[in-house]
Amino acid sequence: MSALKVRLGKRIRELRTAQNLSQDKLAERVGISGKYLGEVERGEGNVSVEKLEKITVALDVTIGSLLDNAHMEDRSDLIKDIGGMLDKAEDAEVRLVHRLVSDVLR
Numbered sequence: 001m002s003a004l005k006v007r008l009g010k011r012i013r014e015l016r017t018a019q020n021l022s023q024d025k026l027a028e029r030v031g032i033s034g035k036y037l038g039e040v041e042r043g044e045g046n047v048s049v050e051k052l053e054k055i056t057v058a059l060d061v062t063i064g065s066l067l068d069n070a071h072m073e074d075r076s077d078l079i080k081d082i083g084g085m086l087d088k089a090e091d092a093e094v095r096l097v098h099r100l101v102s103d104v105l106r
Helices: 003-018 023-030 034-041 049-059 063-067 075-088 091-105
Strands: none
Touching (some): 003 034, 023 034, 023 049, 049 063
16 A cells, blocks of 8 residues: 555545545545545555546546645644654755754744
């Protein structure tokens, strides 16, 4: 399971629940099964570009809003996301990020 698929699925679920839509209702709007939508939301299913576009139309959002982190307002979510990125970064990248953060926060 890729991190991008998991993040995308979580974002779709966030937007769906914020609009008080059930999985079945959103799936119906998109033209897919509720089971498949559940797999996408859990980061287990592969979603085509065409289906992703239909999901954005059904949720009345832009494709960019599904892929960016602008929705992360909670401090703990932001810190967790940064930590995950740093865990995957090369040593030189971690040092660069440390210098940048040090410059901003000191």
